[in-house]
Amino acid sequence: MGSFEIDGKTYETDDDGYLVNLDEWNEDVAKYIAGIESVELTEAHWEVVNFLRNYYQEYNIAPAIKILIKEMKKMFGPEKGNSAYLYDLYPAGPALQACKIAGLPKPTGCV
Amino acid sequence: MADTEATATEEEPKVLTDLEKVGEPSVPRKKPNEIHPDDLVGKISIPKVEEGSAAGNKPYLCKPENMEKLGFPGDLRTDWHDAAIAKMGDLLKKYKSLQVYMDICVKCGSCTDKCHYFLGTRDGKNMPVARAELFRKVYRKYFTTEGKILGKLAGAERFDLDLLGEWYSYFHQCSQCRRCSVFCPYGIDTAEISMAAREIMDHIGVGQKYVNDIIVKVHDVGNNLGMNPKALKATLESTEEDLEEETGQKIRLPLDEVGAEVLMVTPSADFFASPHVESLLGYAKVFHQAGISWTFSTAASEAGNFGMFIGSYGQMQKVASRLTDAIQEIKPKRLIVGECGHAWRIAYSFWNTLIGPFDSLDPNYKRPEHICEYTLDLVNRGAIKLDKSKNDDFVVTMHDSCNVARGARMGDKPGGQFTIPRDLIKASCNRYVEMDEETIMEKTFCCGGGGGLLTDDLLELRVQGAMPRMQAFHKVQESHGVNFLALICAICKAQFTKILPKYGVGMDVAGGVHQLIANAIELGAKE
Numbered sequence: 316m317g318s319f320e321i322d323g324k325t326y327e328t329d330d331d332g333y334l335v336n337l338d339e340w341n342e343d344v345a346k347y348i349a350g351i352e353s354v355e356l357t358e359a360h361w362e363v364v365n366f367l368r369n370y371y372q373e374y375n376i377a378p379a380i381k382i383l384i385k386e387m388k389k390m391f392g393p394e395k396g397n398s399a400y401l402y403d404l405y406p407a408g409p410a411l412q413a414c415k416i417a418g419l420p421k422p423t424g425c426v
Numbered sequence: 427m428a429d430t431e432a433t434a435t436e437e438e439p440k441v442l443t444d445l446e447k448v449g450e451p452s453v454p455r456k457k458p459n460e461i462h463p464d465d466l467v468g469k470i471s472i473p474k475v476e477e478g479s480a481a482g483n484k485p486y487l488c489k490p491e492n493m494e495k496l497g498f499p500g501d502l503r504t505d506w507h508d509a510a511i512a513k514m515g516d517l518l519k520k521y522k523s524l525q526v527y528m529d530i531c532v533k534c535g536s537c538t539d540k541c542h543y544f545l546g547t548r549d550g551k552n553m554p555v556a557r558a559e560l561f562r563k564v565y566r567k568y569f570t571t572e573g574k575i576l577g578k579l580a581g582a583e584r585f586d587l588d589l590l591g592e593w594y595s596y597f598h599q600c601s602q603c604r605r606c607s608v609f610c611p612y613g614i615d616t617a618e619i620s621m622a623a624r625e626i627m628d629h630i631g632v633g634q635k636y637v638n639d640i641i642v643k644v645h646d647v648g649n650n651l652g653m654n655p656k657a658l659k660a661t662l663e664s665t666e667e668d669l670e671e672e673t674g675q676k677i678r679l680p681l682d683e684v685g686a687e688v689l690m691v692t693p694s695a696d697f698f699a700s701p702h703v704e705s706l707l708g709y710a711k712v713f714h715q716a717g718i719s720w721t722f723s724t725a726a727s728e729a730g731n732f733g734m735f736i737g738s739y740g741q742m743q744k745v746a747s748r749l750t751d752a753i754q755e756i757k758p759k760r761l762i763v764g765e766c767g768h769a770w771r772i773a774y775s776f777w778n779t780l781i782g783p784f785d786s787l788d789p790n791y792k793r794p795e796h797i798c799e800y801t802l803d804l805v806n807r808g809a810i811k812l813d814k815s816k817n818d819d820f821v822v823t824m825h826d827s828c829n830v831a832r833g834a835r836m837g838d839k840p841g842g843q844f845t846i847p848r849d850l851i852k853a854s855c856n857r858y859v860e861m862d863e864e865t866i867m868e869k870t871f872c873c874g875g876g877g878g879l880l881t882d883d884l885l886e887l888r889v890q891g892a893m894p895r896m897q898a899f900h901k902v903q904e905s906h907g908v909n910f911l912a913l914i915c916a917i918c919k920a921q922f923t924k925i926l927p928k929y930g931v932g933m934d935v936a937g938g939v940h941q942l943i944a945n946a947i948e949l950g951a952k953e
């Protein structure tokens with residue numbers, strides 16, 4: 316377990332730095348985690364984060380990679396709707412970085 | 427007053443509980459970007475031993491809540507020592523082989539350089555015989571006359587907290603791949619010893635987070651990934667749309683269709699991750715073109731069974747029992763298993779004892795069948811056609827999954843687990859190259875992430891353990907331009923996708939056998 320503090324409020328994380336309580340997430344939390352991950356959040360990053368959060372709220376799990384890429388096609392057009400662009404945005408990968416910044420738990424399994 | 431307050435808030439050295447002492451790595455874990463493998467040289471070399479160099483490798487401990495959900499103690503039992511010895515006694519009685527392995531090792535040394543974790547970490551304690559010795563020391567102390575009387579002189583050692591810490595470390599640096607057993611003149615299977623060690627540790631309250639959390643997820647949600655029925659349905663529907671867009675045909679990914687001829691059981695990673703999902707598309711295209719009715723099932727939405735990794739027969743059975751429910755519900759005639767290494771071992775070697783006999787299934791087919799034998803049979807009978815040129819971008823090699831290679835068979839002939847996937851690959855592409863024969867088939871090296879070690883808290887170990895395989899791959903990459911590493915295991919796929927870039931190889935080099943099939947299969951009307 317770990318934690319971090321923003322403006323006097325403490326946020327609990329798991330051993331890998333993922334937010335424990337999804338409801339505590341806010342943009343400052345996202346920016347803070349992105350900072351640790353050395354990811355600079357642009358408009359495109361936010362769109363991915365927002366999609367992940369909305370999807371999680373409905374399905375209680377992060378979207379499958381194909382669903383995420385399909386959504387990116389809708390958001391950014393066919394040239395950017397691919398995993399290369401996803402890794403451009405989040406070099407350590409969607410599970411390790413995008414989910415983390417979006418406040419989602421880390422997907423585990425044989426993945 | 428003010429003084430005492432000031433000292434109270436000062437950073438005091440954290441006092442670790444006994445359990446934390448067992449689970450705490452002796453050196454801090456590196457961050458992913460700090461982990462760099464050695465440069466690959468011409469051949470796999472036997473390293474100069476660096477004693478204790480891997481002692482810091484320890485996975486996270488499982489939290490009390492999930493330990494208790496699995497029926498294990500939430501903390502290190504106060505009577506852990508006696509409880510561990512009693513459990514060891516039970517296991518020695520229950521598993522005759524374990525008792526034999528304790529007694530017959532002659533320290534010949536044949537196994538020493540056969541373990542990928544030893545080769546990768548250089549730590550002498552990762553030699554299979556040394557790993558087993560951690561168990562044997564305790565065995566001698568409490569279960570042999572010489573050990574009881576002579577103690578250390580007879581290689582016996584009291585089970586204390588330090589030794590337990592070593593157990594936790596080194597029995598989680600074994601992927602239970604059984605490579606060592608192939609080279610042991612007595613067939614001693616260190617994998618079985620490490621399963622027993624993990625079983626004893628869970629029994630006294632020392633569990634590993636990654637594996638135990640996943641078993642809890644299977645019980646609670648239905649699969650390793652934690653994908654609930656609603657998400658599974660939505661995911662399959664979305665993937666069906668993709669398939670239609672790609673092929674122009676209505677290729678289905680059916681779920682819970684009662685009365686389907688085939689019940690398909692595959693690792694949940696196939697629904698979710700890349701490159702796993704490419705094989706899922708392959709299965710769907712094969713079934714579609716074969717014109718057979720088939721379905722996935724919500725109840726059995728996971729082929730994997732992590733109960734094996736912790737040596738727990740009870741957990742293995744409980745996880746496997748989900749399949750019984752699925753068979754009762756769907757009433758299929760055939761049962762086919764997707765690309766998953768340890769799942770196939772369990773399916774082939776244990777399902778019958780765990781949840782068999784499968785009397786309701788059609789006895790004209792194997793119960794269960796592996797997807798590779800099913801597809802190859804269709805190819806051989808001309809029931810589906812493959813256009814090899816569709817894979818002309820690839821020079822392919824195959825990594826045998828250890829659980830398939832050394833824990834199971836496939837088809838009717840001995841060695842079918844090697845020839846069937848290879849024949850299938852060769853039917854789907856024009857260029858196939860074999861890696862060094864010392865690293866394939868029954869001598870295959872583990873991917874480095876098997877046996878419940880596919881977790882980022884063991885990333886450094888995973889990178890190091892992949893070295894022998896990467897070495898062999900590197901060679902055929904240089905000599906033949908190999909650019910596709912064909913796999914039949916979800917864990918291998920995840921492991922390589924993550925580890926290849928560390929060795930300077932693109933992650934998309936790793937892919938499934940049915941990914942090649944998905945590329946090559948001719949869809950549409952049959953002549």
Ligand code: SF4
Nearest residue numbers: 541600601603604606
């Ligand atoms: S089973 Fe595999 S990982 Fe375990 S000691 Fe033997 S070779 Fe090493």
Ligand code: SF4
Nearest residue numbers: 531532534535537610
């Ligand atoms: S090869 Fe077998 S007998 Fe020889 S040291 Fe290893 S485990 Fe013991």
Ligand code: SF4
Nearest residue numbers: 767827828873876917
């Ligand atoms: S992941 Fe693959 S290679 Fe590694 S232990 Fe499993 S089956 Fe073996």
